[in-house]
Amino acid sequence: MKKDQTLGEALRSRGISRRSFLKFCATTASMMALPPSMIPVIAETLEKMRRPSVIWLSFQECTGCTESITRSNSATIEDLIFNVISLDYHHTLQAASGEAAEAARKAAMEENWGKYLVVVDGSIPTGNPGFSTIAGISNVDMLAETVKGAAAIVAVGTCASFGGIPKADPNPTGAVSVSDLVTDKPIINVPGCPPIPVVITGVLVQFLTFGLPELDSLSRPKAFYGQSIHDRCYRRPFYDKGLFAESFDDEGAKKGWCLYKLGCKGPTTYNACATAKWNDGTSFPIEAGHPCLGCSEPDFWDGGGFYKSISTPTGDIGRNAVYAAGAGLLAGAAIGGVLHARKQAAVRKHQRATIDDLGEES
Amino acid sequence: MTDVEFLLWVRGPAFDIATIILCAGIVVRLLEIFLMGRKPDFAEPRGSAMAGGMRTVFHRTLPDPGTLKRSSFTIITGWVFHIGLFVIIFLFVPHILVFERALGVGWPGLPSNIVDAVTVVTIIALLAVLIHRLRDPVLRLLSEFNDYLVWAVTTLPVITGWLAFHRVGAAPPALIGIHILSVELLMVLFPFTKLSHAFTLWIARWYNGAIAGYKGIKS
Numbered sequence: 001m002k003k004d005q006t007l008g009e010a011l012r013s014r015g016i017s018r019r020s021f022l023k024f025c026a027t028t029a030s031m032m033a034l035p036p037s038m039i040p041v042i043a044e045t046l047e048k049m050r051r052p053s054v055i056w057l058s059f060q061e062c063t064g065c066t067e068s069i070t071r072s073n074s075a076t077i078e079d080l081i082f083n084v085i086s087l088d089y090h091h092t093l094q095a096a097s098g099e100a101a102e103a104a105r106k107a108a109m110e111e112n113w114g115k116y117l118v119v120v121d122g123s124i125p126t127g128n129p130g131f132s133t134i135a136g137i138s139n140v141d142m143l144a145e146t147v148k149g150a151a152a153i154v155a156v157g158t159c160a161s162f163g164g165i166p167k168a169d170p171n172p173t174g175a176v177s178v179s180d181l182v183t184d185k186p187i188i189n190v191p192g193c194p195p196i197p198v199v200i201t202g203v204l205v206q207f208l209t210f211g212l213p214e215l216d217s218l219s220r221p222k223a224f225y226g227q228s229i230h231d232r233c234y235r236r237p238f239y240d241k242g243l244f245a246e247s248f249d250d251e252g253a254k255k256g257w258c259l260y261k262l263g264c265k266g267p268t269t270y271n272a273c274a275t276a277k278w279n280d281g282t283s284f285p286i287e288a289g290h291p292c293l294g295c296s297e298p299d300f301w302d303g304g305g306f307y308k309s310i311s312t313p314t315g316d317i318g319r320n321a322v323y324a325a326g327a328g329l330l331a332g333a334a335i336g337g338v339l340h341a342r343k344q345a346a347v348r349k350h351q352r353a354t355i356d357d358l359g360e361e362s
Numbered sequence: 363m364t365d366v367e368f369l370l371w372v373r374g375p376a377f378d379i380a381t382i383i384l385c386a387g388i389v390v391r392l393l394e395i396f397l398m399g400r401k402p403d404f405a406e407p408r409g410s411a412m413a414g415g416m417r418t419v420f421h422r423t424l425p426d427p428g429t430l431k432r433s434s435f436t437i438i439t440g441w442v443f444h445i446g447l448f449v450i451i452f453l454f455v456p457h458i459l460v461f462e463r464a465l466g467v468g469w470p471g472l473p474s475n476i477v478d479a480v481t482v483v484t485i486i487a488l489l490a491v492l493i494h495r496l497r498d499p500v501l502r503l504l505s506e507f508n509d510y511l512v513w514a515v516t517t518l519p520v521i522t523g524w525l526a527f528h529r530v531g532a533a534p535p536a537l538i539g540i541h542i543l544s545v546e547l548l549m550v551l552f553p554f555t556k557l558s559h560a561f562t563l564w565i566a567r568w569y570n571g572a573i574a575g576y577k578g579i580k581s
Contacts, residue, residue: 217533297535298364299370300366311460313463317460323382325385332391336396340398
């Protein structure tokens, strides 16, 4: 496939019908909650577009984000969009390795200076440069070098977006997110552990079609992260009715009641799981009977326990109360003693007035 | 500090500190009252102090008709927000989980939209008592800083809780964090302000009733 082919040409040469391409555009538009009138805009923009160069950097990560994007939607048009995007560097997916791979990254940067897109998955260690290196280059250096000529950065996954699991307490590598290090380029965070595949491709399409999308306070595209899991959860009516599963195998769990008491973080988590779902729209964690872990939110790993509900204190309240009552008894007895002594002193000082005393004064 | 770090702090160390101050404070205040002692009454008893005391503890829960007529606004709004607070604190499922964690026992809660409605009524009643306090010349003259402080620390958790439930105004973890922090403020001030009426009330009622009961008269 030629590099200067447009997306439309590339799709046609691969035998993708216009019908299925438009279907993809329609799905993307509905994912972004856009009116149907925007479908032709997406189609037209994508079709005319030169394949943008994408450099995918993988730092402290588990490859789950790459697994998510490559496996779940196999043989769909989303997959092809990725094939037709010029993915010039991705050390898990590319055939080249070592010097050749690094040369490909540098060549892509030079050819597309100022226009290429950098996708990052994984957090960046700041503790010791040797904690994570690629071809002998530390993650910090590679990120700094690569983003210089980038049009924008897409931080895929919670590690790249917020530090994720590597940043979890006690953060042994001094892991930070992309936005902690890069401040002079537009950054789109696509968090999730991993993010939903169609959300990753959706964000890319949104960026390529409309430019930088509208972002929330955590730099997440509002089109996909605009609503909480709780607000779109099909179990929400049970929450409102006060019907909760108390354990994973009780009647409530079997009847599909709300998982709030089992630690569900749906009320504080913003993601598209409840609407876009996983595995080609099959289901999502809550539908499978497990509470939401809140994986698209910062510090979800340190959120006080996956199975403790968000409203409860994390300490041992009973023990604290008993110790406090003991201390209170001691302090109260001491204060009581002082007050009692004062009272006795006042009684002793009290001078009785007689009728004669009163008579003298009048 | 991120929103999640803040939430963890209020759920962890801050809640521990608040619990300790609340529990120790209540015990200290109760001991202060009890250790003051009472003068021995050498008069011949004409009735039972205990029976009179217990009767008054329950009897004074309902206002006598004269008082109800004179201060109907204060009594009715007072009842409304006290019942509201009871429903919100003890019958909202996320709150029951806190008691379950502290006491080891839980109980069934009400549907959250009912608690939501009760919360709105409670907020209205709390605002009404404040407006009444500000507009009534006698009440305004009698009010001091502590009265407004007590109103504020009671009302804040209700309003922040309602905002956290509807998730308006800030990120949800921050909203829940602010709500829990406002409750912690209430817990810390509880034993040392007029809020302590929640436990001194019963002692005062019993004492009033006991004096009358000892004399063989109705309190």
